[in-house]
Amino acid sequence: MEISNQIIEKHGLKIDEYENIKKLLKREPNLLELGIFSAMWNEHCSYKSSRIHLKKLPTKGKHVIQGPGENAGVIDIGDDDAIVFKIESHNHPSYIEPYQGAATGVGGILRDVFTMGARPIALLNSIHFGAPDHPKTKSLLNGVVSGIGGYGNCIGIPTVAGETKFNETYNENILVNAMAVGHAKKNKIFYSKAKGVNKSVVYVGSKTGRDGIHGASMASAEFDENSEEKKPTVQVGDPFTEKLLMEACLELMRDNSIISIQDMGAAGLTSSSVEMASKGSLGIELELDKVPCREENMTPYEMMLSESQERMLIILEDGKEKAAKKIFDKWDLDFVVIGKTVNTNNLTLKFHNKVVGEIPIDALATKAPIYDRKWIRKKTKKEKIDLKKLRKITIEESLVKILSSPNHSNKSWVTNQYDQMVMCDTAQKSGSDAAIIRVHNKDKAIAVSVDSSANYCKSHPITGGKLIVCENWRNLITVGAKPIAITNCLNFGNPENEEVMGEFAECLEGIKEACEFLNYPVVSGNVSFYNGTNKKNIYPTPVIGGVGLINNFLKPINHILKKENSSLFLIGKTFGHLEQSCFLKENYQIFDGMPPEVNLLNEKNNGETLLKLIKNNLVLSSHDVSNGGLIVTLSEMAVLSEYGVKIKKPKILTNLFNYFFGEDQARYVVEIEKKNTSKAEKIMKDNDIYFENIGYTQKEIFEIEGELKISIKDLFKINNEWYNKY
Amino acid sequence: MKSSVIVFPGSNCDRDIGVALEKMQFKNQMVWHKETKLPKSDLIVIPGGFSYGDYLRSGAIAGKSLIIEEVVKAANSGCLILGICNGFQILTETGLLEGTLLKNKNLKFINKDVYVKVFNNNTKFTNKYKKHQILKINIAHNEGNYFTDTKHLDKLKNENLIAFRYCDEIGNIDDKSNPNGSLESIAGIFNDNKNILGMMPHPERMVDEIISNNDGVNLFSSLFN
Numbered sequence: 001m002e003i004s005n006q007i008i009e010k011h012g013l014k015i016d017e018y019e020n021i022k023k024l025l026k027r028e029p030n031l032l033e034l035g036i037f038s039a040m041w042n043e044h045c046s047y048k049s050s051r052i053h054l055k056k057l058p059t060k061g062k063h064v065i066q067g068p069g070e071n072a073g074v075i076d077i078g079d080d081d082a083i084v085f086k087i088e089s090h091n092h093p094s095y096i097e098p099y100q101g102a103a104t105g106v107g108g109i110l111r112d113v114f115t116m117g118a119r120p121i122a123l124l125n126s127i128h129f130g131a132p133d134h135p136k137t138k139s140l141l142n143g144v145v146s147g148i149g150g151y152g153n154c155i156g157i158p159t160v161a162g163e164t165k166f167n168e169t170y171n172e173n174i175l176v177n178a179m180a181v182g183h184a185k186k187n188k189i190f191y192s193k194a195k196g197v198n199k200s201v202v203y204v205g206s207k208t209g210r211d212g213i214h215g216a217s218m219a220s221a222e223f224d225e226n227s228e229e230k231k232p233t234v235q236v237g238d239p240f241t242e243k244l245l246m247e248a249c250l251e252l253m254r255d256n257s258i259i260s261i262q263d264m265g266a267a268g269l270t271s272s273s274v275e276m277a278s279k280g281s282l283g284i285e286l287e288l289d290k291v292p293c294r295e296e297n298m299t300p301y302e303m304m305l306s307e308s309q310e311r312m313l314i315i316l317e318d319g320k321e322k323a324a325k326k327i328f329d330k331w332d333l334d335f336v337v338i339g340k341t342v343n344t345n346n347l348t349l350k351f352h353n354k355v356v357g358e359i360p361i362d363a364l365a366t367k368a369p370i371y372d373r374k375w376i377r378k379k380t381k382k383e384k385i386d387l388k389k390l391r392k393i394t395i396e397e398s399l400v401k402i403l404s405s406p407n408h409s410n411k412s413w414v415t416n417q418y419d420q421m422v423m424c425d426t427a428q429k430s431g432s433d434a435a436i437i438r439v440h441n442k443d444k445a446i447a448v449s450v451d452s453s454a455n456y457c458k459s460h461p462i463t464g465g466k467l468i469v470c471e472n473w474r475n476l477i478t479v480g481a482k483p484i485a486i487t488n489c490l491n492f493g494n495p496e497n498e499e500v501m502g503e504f505a506e507c508l509e510g511i512k513e514a515c516e517f518l519n520y521p522v523v524s525g526n527v528s529f530y531n532g533t534n535k536k537n538i539y540p541t542p543v544i545g546g547v548g549l550i551n552n553f554l555k556p557i558n559h560i561l562k563k564e565n566s567s568l569f570l571i572g573k574t575f576g577h578l579e580q581s582c583f584l585k586e587n588y589q590i591f592d593g594m595p596p597e598v599n600l601l602n603e604k605n606n607g608e609t610l611l612k613l614i615k616n617n618l619v620l621s622s623h624d625v626s627n628g629g630l631i632v633t634l635s636e637m638a639v640l641s642e643y644g645v646k647i648k649k650p651k652i653l654t655n656l657f658n659y660f661f662g663e664d665q666a667r668y669v670v671e672i673e674k675k676n677t678s679k680a681e682k683i684m685k686d687n688d689i690y691f692e693n694i695g696y697t698q699k700e701i702f703e704i705e706g707e708l709k710i711s712i713k714d715l716f717k718i719n720n721e722w723y724n725k726y
Numbered sequence: 727m728k729s730s731v732i733v734f735p736g737s738n739c740d741r742d743i744g745v746a747l748e749k750m751q752f753k754n755q756m757v758w759h760k761e762t763k764l765p766k767s768d769l770i771v772i773p774g775g776f777s778y779g780d781y782l783r784s785g786a787i788a789g790k791s792l793i794i795e796e797v798v799k800a801a802n803s804g805c806l807i808l809g810i811c812n813g814f815q816i817l818t819e820t821g822l823l824e825g826t827l828l829k830n831k832n833l834k835f836i837n838k839d840v841y842v843k844v845f846n847n848n849t850k851f852t853n854k855y856k857k858h859q860i861l862k863i864n865i866a867h868n869e870g871n872y873f874t875d876t877k878h879l880d881k882l883k884n885e886n887l888i889a890f891r892y893c894d895e896i897g898n899i900d901d902k903s904n905p906n907g908s909l910e911s912i913a914g915i916f917n918d919n920k921n922i923l924g925m926m927p928h929p930e931r932m933v934d935e936i937i938s939n940n941d942g943v944n945l946f947s948s949l950f951n
Contacts, residue, residue, distance in 0.1 A: 146834070153868075154774060171766075238779065239776070240779025243738065331735065360833060415837075416834075416837055416838050417837070419835070422738060422739060422774075424745065424746075424930070424934065466856050542875075553936075554936070
């Protein structure tokens with residue numbers, strides 16, 4: 001078949017890329033080979049636009065066992081324990097088919113984690129929808145939430161934390177990011193690098209169907225009015241089979257049969273086999289007649305590009321096939337030797353005893369294109385908003401408005417659809433700053449949180465990048481965990497647009513700076529470009545997933561007020577920064593100005609001091625101050641407790657709106673029992689941090705002296721209405 | 727006491743119940759569904775999860791599996807059987823318990839802590855609880871909406887075969903405190919001989935203060951009496 005320009009374009013390749021393919025092959029590719037190139041060279045698999053920027057991120061540290069480049073990152077949490085984790089996007093499929101798109105997003109990230117020898121122990125997600133009144137939002141929300149729950153609940157991994165946000169920037173391109181966290185033995189981590197010639201390449205798991213063909217290429221293009229037609233490129237998930245596959249793989253991993261293992265995710269059999277061979281500097285030969293197929297008459301093209309779920313490729317040590325097959329037979333899964341490693345450095349595909357495709361491995365991997373795309377810096381107006389010129393409102397009106405808004409309403413409508421308790425190690429469920437998962441049978445725990453702030457990143461990408469790392473770091477601190485490392489999911493628009501590429505480059509600068517300063521390395525991640533429809537790009541939305549460690553874990557610390565008449569301290573200085581705040585957005589629809597400034601030194605100092613307070617058993621509850629400012633933080637602490645607060649009027653800031661709604665960073669509210677306040681104050685003074693005693697807890701009433709008095713039952717009602725009425 | 731936990735493909739609370747049983751001093755064994763013989767056991771537990779992926783109907787395929795024949799035999803000879811969540815669904819599929827579990831009234835999966843009231847504390851499973859004691863306990867299911875015919879319902883009531891009913895924090899039983907639409911707020915029932923208990927809530931999730939509470943402990947310690 002002649003390869004026409006039209007066919008090249010349909011494969012998402014540019015003409016100059018095609019010329020490059022011809023040079024690398026020293027001939028014209030056939031259609032199968034072209035399909036394979038398109039699968040490996042698309043943005044999703046090749047990271048061609050992002051690679052040079054990603055290289056700048058800090059990826060090393062004393063806890064890091066494995067940084068980016070493997071199926072997931074691995075960190076050392078002491079003894080013989082390791083934590084394996086990664087976040088990944090499934091944005092495009094979820095917009096086209098919300099239930100299956102979200103479900104297979106969860107399935108895919110789980111495979112990345114158990115492929116490395118870890119038993120998954122927690123799932124998290126970050127989901128972003130369009131404006132609530134957009135006609136598609138409601139059904140997308142329903143579909144995505146039940147898809148996430150449907151997969152996680154069935155496979156039996158608790159979904160413990162996440163964020164659900166609404167913003168019209170996602171009207172036609174929602175974001176669905178899923179994160180999985182697993183626990184492994186430090187000396188039992190499995191990698192994808194192939195070793196040795198003539199080793200069996202084994203296909204295990206589900207059969208291959210025609211679903212998801214070209215899924216990765218679909219995810220590497222913008223949407224247009226014909227996006228609905230792309231439905232067949234969305235994969236269909238089967239969590240039941242994944243459960244069997246997970247148990248079978250973990251069982252096989254108990255001994256030393258596996259040389260290398262790789263899940264078939266994006267670009268299926270193609271990317272898994274190329275990845276293994278490329279890392280091992282080997283070739284791989286596959287006999288496609290042997291691939292277990294779900295449908296009749298599947299062609300090599302379809303087999304190589306299918307993204308059918310719940311499949312793995314394993315390279316086995318000699319003589320281990322029989323014992324390995326027994327395990328997969330027990331779990332009623334296919335187990336077929338479909339090829340072997342060879343010393344040719346080629347991907348060789350045989351079908352009906354003929355070679356139907358042959359491509360040098362390095363042409364697909366190391367020689368894939370890398371682009372240094374043009375980008376421009378963002379210019380943000382630094383002007384301040386003059387409150388005097390705005391319509392007058394009361395503090396109470398504004399608080400009610402924020403607490404009842406879609407983005408700040410209680411999210412139990414969402415989280416009650418996820419099994420958060422299965423595995424019986426969830427010590428802190430979602431709703432707090434971070435979830436806490438006990439390490440099974442150990443007296444230590446990990447804390448996990450995912451965070452993003454598209455508005456901050458849109459208005460000033462460098463600062464936005466720093467802010468989200470800091471917020472994630474703070475969220476782990478508030479539950480008493482030492483932050484160890486992060487994974488990131490970088491959701492951006494079209495990288496061929498200089499502004500978008502600028503947002504990407506600058507957000508990464510910010511992330512880099514904060515991660516370096518806080519000693520908080522990036523160990524895994526994923527880039528999702530082309531989020532947008534018809535040239536309209538989404539706000540830059542990097543999502544940070546952080547993991548922290550709690551040693552000597554006895555009881556969870558959370559943000560819910562615990563006792564009457566205990567002291568409330570505000571750690572960190574309040575300047576009253578309102579630009580980019582919820583206050584201005586929710587009350588006045590003002591989206592201008594700079595996000596709050598980041599002072600990394602204060603951030604680190606304040607956080608580490610709070611950790612000391614917690615370690616000294618002085619903290620009853622704690623919460624970081626983020627969106628909505630001090631007053632929203634306080635109401636979140638009160639609303640799920642039996643206690644209200646009585647807060648003094650500030651001495652330093654005369655404008656109460658600045659004081660109570662300002663979103664200055666590096667701040668926490670901490671509840672401390674009266675008898676312990678002097679001990680706590682001494683620690684804070686010794687560590688040279690700024691703090692204020694802002695008031696105390698009381699029964700039932702949420703009160704600001706002389707300004708506002710409202711019962712916490714009413715606050716609860718206000719905070720719990722939106723989802724149930726939507 | 728000796729216990730066996732039946733593991734089906736898709737069971738996912740098997741480890742949790744195993745941990746709880748061992749914590750409560752049971753000598754526990756996991757039994758794979760393809761086995762045709764049960765180890766000698768005082769208690770057989772059918773755990774929660776999604777046996778066979780809930781395909782066809784939750785519990786339907788597991789209800790026809792090889793090991794289930796042995797479970798039925800053991801049940802008929804008086805062995806204690808506990809079915810939790812999917813285990814309860816499976817027990818209704820085998821006919822060991824009457825009635826069925828329909829889709830939750832709100833048509834969504836529900837995971838949260840709810841309250842249940844102990845209705846019969848004069849059984850092997852519940853003797854350590856006080857009558858009408860209120861327990862805070864976790865539920866996690868798509869199909870927990872118990873339904874049965876009037877004749878059986880009357881029997882459940884007259885013969886004191888209702889183990890637990892959903893209620894609120896202070897014990898009120900009404901539509902508001904009924905999370906899934908269950909008939910008469912039923913959360914768990916016994917068979918005629920009261921040697922079989924099926925329940926939707928997860929007692930194995932409530933045996934550890936650090937994680938939740940200890941409200942499930944007495945269900946397991948009752949079995950030693």
